[in-house]
Every structure is written in structure tokens, then in C-alpha cells.
Amino acid sequence: MDIAIIDEEENPMLHRTDVRFEIVHDDASPSRLQVRDSLAAKLDKASDEVVVHALDTKFGMRTTAGYAKVYESPEYARDVEQEYMLERNKISAGDADADADAEAEEA
Numbered sequence: 001m002d003i004a005i006i007d008e009e010e011n012p013m014l015h016r017t018d019v020r021f022e023i024v025h026d027d028a029s030p031s032r033l034q035v036r037d038s039l040a041a042k043l044d045k046a047s048d049e050v051v052v053h054a055l056d057t058k059f060g061m062r063t064t065a066g067y068a069k070v071y072e073s074p075e076y077a078r079d080v081e082q083e084y085m086l087e088r089n090k091i092s093a094g095d096a097d098a099d100a101d102a103e104a105e106e107a
Contacts, residue, residue, distance in 0.1 A: 003039055016080070046074065050089070
């Protein structure tokens with residue numbers, strides 16, 4: 001699986017970089033987690049700092065176009081991203097869940 005970065009756009013207000021990329025693959029379309037891990041390795045980032053938003057494979061083609069957001073830290077990703085996107089990318093909610101559980105136990 002070869003990943004080529006097509007476009008990178010800095011977004012300093014949200015502490016992230018928006019990345020458009022293209023993947024050439026020999027086998028079946030790669031999963032979101034495979035793409036996330038490969039993209040993180042290519043950009044020299046941790047996997048939980050990369051949130052893959054879109055993957056588009058045309059029927060019969062061996063290329064996939066995609067869009068991802070690469071954050072400066074996992075905490076920024078948890079603060080900005082919606083819960084369903086964090087779940088799709090297998091990024092734990094971290095401290096937010098621990099705080100919610102502690103508050104529920106106190107009540």
C-alpha cells in the first residue's frame with residue numbers, strides 16, 4: 001500500500017493539519033485503521049493523532065482517495081472531533097470518560 005500526500009493545509013486555530021491523500025493498493029480496499037496507521041507512519045505521528053474522515057474507492061480501481069485530520073496531540077483530537085469519529089478511528093475518549101464515570105459514581 002503506497003500513500004501519496006496530495007495536499008496539506010495547516011489549521012493553527014484547531015492545532016491540526018488537514019491532509020488529502022491517495023493510496024495505491026494491490027489487494028482489497030484497505031480498512032480505515034490500516035490507512036490511519038500507514039498515514040501516521042508516513043507523517044511521523046502517533047496513530048491516535050490521526051483521524052481519517054473519508055475514503056473513496058471507485059469500483060474496479062486500485063486507488064483510494066482520502067481525507068484526514070492530523071492533530072498535534074491526541075488531546076486536541078478528543079477536544080475537537082465528534083464522538084462517532086473518535087469511535088470509527090478507535091481513539092479512546094481518554095480522560096473525558098474517566099471524569100464522566102467518576103461523576104456518575106458520586107451521584
